[in-house]
Amino acid sequence: MVLARLSLVIAFSQSVYAWSVLPKEAPAPKENPTTPSKVELGKILYFDPRLSIDGTVSCNSCHNVMSNGGDGRPVSVGVKGQRGGRGAPTVWNSGFNTVQFWDGRAASLEDQAKGPLTNPIEMGMTDHALVVERIKMIPGYVELFTKAFGKNDPVTIDNAAKAMAAFERTLVTPNSAFDKFKKGNKKALSDAAKRGMKSVEEIGCTACHSGVNFNGEGLAMGEGNYQKFPQNPGTAYDKKYKFSEDLGRFQVTKNVEDKNMWRVPTWRNVALTAPYFHNGTVQNLDEAVRVMGKTQLDVDLTETQVQDIVAFLNSLTGEFPKMIMPRLPETPGTTLTPNP
Amino acid sequence: MVLARLSLVIAFSQSVYAWSVLPKEAPAPKENPTTPSKVELGKILYFDPRLSIDGTVSCNSCHNVMSNGGDGRPVSVGVKGQRGGRGAPTVWNSGFNTVQFWDGRAASLEDQAKGPLTNPIEMGMTDHALVVERIKMIPGYVELFTKAFGKNDPVTIDNAAKAMAAFERTLVTPNSAFDKFKKGNKKALSDAAKRGMKSVEEIGCTACHSGVNFNGEGLAMGEGNYQKFPQNPGTAYDKKYKFSEDLGRFQVTKNVEDKNMWRVPTWRNVALTAPYFHNGTVQNLDEAVRVMGKTQLDVDLTETQVQDIVAFLNSLTGEFPKMIMPRLPETPGTTLTPNP
Numbered sequence: 001m002v003l004a005r006l007s008l009v010i011a012f013s014q015s016v017y018a019w020s021v022l023p024k025e026a027p028a029p030k031e032n033p034t035t036p037s038k039v040e041l042g043k044i045l046y047f048d049p050r051l052s053i054d055g056t057v058s059c060n061s062c063h064n065v066m067s068n069g070g071d072g073r074p075v076s077v078g079v080k081g082q083r084g085g086r087g088a089p090t091v092w093n094s095g096f097n098t099v100q101f102w103d104g105r106a107a108s109l110e111d112q113a114k115g116p117l118t119n120p121i122e123m124g125m126t127d128h129a130l131v132v133e134r135i136k137m138i139p140g141y142v143e144l145f146t147k148a149f150g151k152n153d154p155v156t157i158d159n160a161a162k163a164m165a166a167f168e169r170t171l172v173t174p175n176s177a178f179d180k181f182k183k184g185n186k187k188a189l190s191d192a193a194k195r196g197m198k199s200v201e202e203i204g205c206t207a208c209h210s211g212v213n214f215n216g217e218g219l220a221m222g223e224g225n226y227q228k229f230p231q232n233p234g235t236a237y238d239k240k241y242k243f244s245e246d247l248g249r250f251q252v253t254k255n256v257e258d259k260n261m262w263r264v265p266t267w268r269n270v271a272l273t274a275p276y277f278h279n280g281t282v283q284n285l286d287e288a289v290r291v292m293g294k295t296q297l298d299v300d301l302t303e304t305q306v307q308d309i310v311a312f313l314n315s316l317t318g319e320f321p322k323m324i325m326p327r328l329p330e331t332p333g334t335t336l337t338p339n340p
Numbered sequence: 341m342v343l344a345r346l347s348l349v350i351a352f353s354q355s356v357y358a359w360s361v362l363p364k365e366a367p368a369p370k371e372n373p374t375t376p377s378k379v380e381l382g383k384i385l386y387f388d389p390r391l392s393i394d395g396t397v398s399c400n401s402c403h404n405v406m407s408n409g410g411d412g413r414p415v416s417v418g419v420k421g422q423r424g425g426r427g428a429p430t431v432w433n434s435g436f437n438t439v440q441f442w443d444g445r446a447a448s449l450e451d452q453a454k455g456p457l458t459n460p461i462e463m464g465m466t467d468h469a470l471v472v473e474r475i476k477m478i479p480g481y482v483e484l485f486t487k488a489f490g491k492n493d494p495v496t497i498d499n500a501a502k503a504m505a506a507f508e509r510t511l512v513t514p515n516s517a518f519d520k521f522k523k524g525n526k527k528a529l530s531d532a533a534k535r536g537m538k539s540v541e542e543i544g545c546t547a548c549h550s551g552v553n554f555n556g557e558g559l560a561m562g563e564g565n566y567q568k569f570p571q572n573p574g575t576a577y578d579k580k581y582k583f584s585e586d587l588g589r590f591q592v593t594k595n596v597e598d599k600n601m602w603r604v605p606t607w608r609n610v611a612l613t614a615p616y617f618h619n620g621t622v623q624n625l626d627e628a629v630r631v632m633g634k635t636q637l638d639v640d641l642t643e644t645q646v647q648d649i650v651a652f653l654n655s656l657t658g659e660f661p662k663m664i665m666p667r668l669p670e671t672p673g674t675t676l677t678p679n680p
Binding site: 047049050054055056061064065066067068071072073074077079080081082271272274275280283284285286310314317320322323324325326327328330331332333334335336337338 | 421614620624667
């Protein structure tokens with residue numbers, strides 16, 4: 001942690017160099033090496049609404065890989081039309097985050113994947129045993145789990161989570177204009193984007209928004225880069241957008257020092273992931289930039305600075321890979337979600 | 341209509357010959373020839389939840405092309421968790437239906453596509469003007485509409501419907517065991533399936549379940565093959581499964597003779613489209629077969645007959661084509677569904 005803090009200080013002084021080109025695939029933990037059969041299975045599970053209690057909500061419902069990896073809404077909608085309190089973070093490049101969820105309460109993608117399944121306002125399964133039971137009723141899944149995890153009790157909630165995490169680690173958007181620039185193509189960024197890049201360094205955004213995913217550098221998996229938001233509470237922005245109402249990481253740890261602490265979110269594809277902040281109250285990126293200047297660094301950005309920074313943030317939109325649509329395995333002659 | 345009735349009578353006497361091999365693509369109307377650019381656009385629209393009022397429901401939410409083309413539920417769930425009164429008919433091979441919806445109230449796929457968008461309990465858009473307005477706010481769509489329909493006011497609700505219909509006409513599942521059998525491979529059907537095929541002819545199911553999509557033969561597009569269901573009301577099945585409660589086509593026409601009249605549904609992929617009937621009250625295919633025997637033809641099927649017919653119906657499961665996942669065009673820096 002001391003080392004991590006140190007690297008953030010260094011990042012502050014030489015931020016451009018602390019940003020890295022996005023690798024093709026996110027790193028996998030030793031316990032769950034990425035394999036084609038896990039990725040294939042995880043992709044199917046990810047799109048399967050039968051993993052929700054009434055068969056209406058899949059992972060993809062709120063983390064849509066056909067678009068920005070979120071849902072474009074302030075807060076997400078789960079089973080029975082229930083709304084949560086926070087927006088859906090993008091799944092794209094989430095394998096580069098060292099912790100997951102807005103409050104970092106999951107130390108890995110594997111941990112994260114298990115949460116929404118049994119959250120009563122998300123996918124609403126009563127418990128993980130029900131998830132496993134339902135999966136086991138689908139013959140095609142038993143085959144796919146066996147292929148991915150072997151014959152010894154392959155269908156478990158942990159293996160389901162491993163497969164989904166393996167799939168998510170392939171959700172990477174390389175070759176943004178910034179990445180091309182970083183690799184040496186100096187024409188890849190517009191002049192405005194270059195000015196914006198300089199601005200975020202000078203203003204100090206890069207103290208937190210550093211590293212390969214622009215959300216922290218030099219952290220081990222499971223180690224979070226948490227920051228207070230808003231750093232300066234009580235501003236007009238804070239009041240208007242109700243940022244302080246949600247106490248963030250405090251709700252997980254109950255430690256007073258975690259009040260209003262949040263995992264630093266990525267900048268990659270941020271131009272596509274409106275609306276902004278944990279409660280999605282800010283509709284537009286330019287306003288999000290103004291908010292960040294004021295609430296975090298007490299800077300009133302000029303309109304030119306705002307537009308330049310927006311141009312730079314747009315340069316972080318990557319290329320979304322072509323994907324084959326999964327086919328969900330069937331249960332001929334019956335359905336698993338017969339009841340309302 | 342007289343001719344259509346006549347062909348049904350003929351079908352009754354030579355039903356096997358009245359079933360045809362499924363063509364590769366559904367026929368398109370003169371006003372809307374299928375083109376690659378329409379199919380491409382229609383596919384994207386089909387998967388776009390921004391066509392619903394709060395950005396949560398796409399066509400694919402209830403008519404899932406990653407699985408059976410429906411949603412596996414008794415009745416579907418629209419925006420705000422609202423439940424409808426009928427199940428989602430499969431979109432697969434729907435281009436071969438001569439009318440659409442359970443009650444046949446749309447004469448074409450183009451007509452059908454416009455319905456759910458503004459149904460308050462489905463996608464919930466206030467009117468078609470709002471759909472068009474929202475599409476026009478997405479630059480990538482304006483390009484795609486221009487490519488598909490030319491530069492002269494391309495973004496209209498009729499063109500959106502044409503594109504979606506063009507995409508749906510490509511959703512065809514060829515090469516079922518039955519189709520292989522029909523093309524001359526006599527080993528493609530199991531003995532049970534062959535017995536079942538004979539049974540449905542002898543019992544009289546084929547009076548209605550004839551033609552390329554097993555739901556009527558010799559009908560022009562727009563002309564419906566309607567049948568009363570239950571034909572024999574008041575049976576134990578009728579009471580148990582509440583079939584008669586929904587008056588079907590009567591709700592559209594208000595003609596007394598249309599009470600409990602329904603469009604004959606397809607048999608293709610029927611093994612995958614549980615639960616069964618307009619209200620989805622029957623969970624399993626074998627029970628659906630028993631119900632049909634009793635309520636429509638007043639026949640108490642033996643268990644062997646039921647299992648043989650189920651084997652035959654399973655032989656009508658086709659091959660689902662591999663598809664590339666669409667990418668939804670973006671609105672950089674903002675979202676179109678900011679409000680709850």
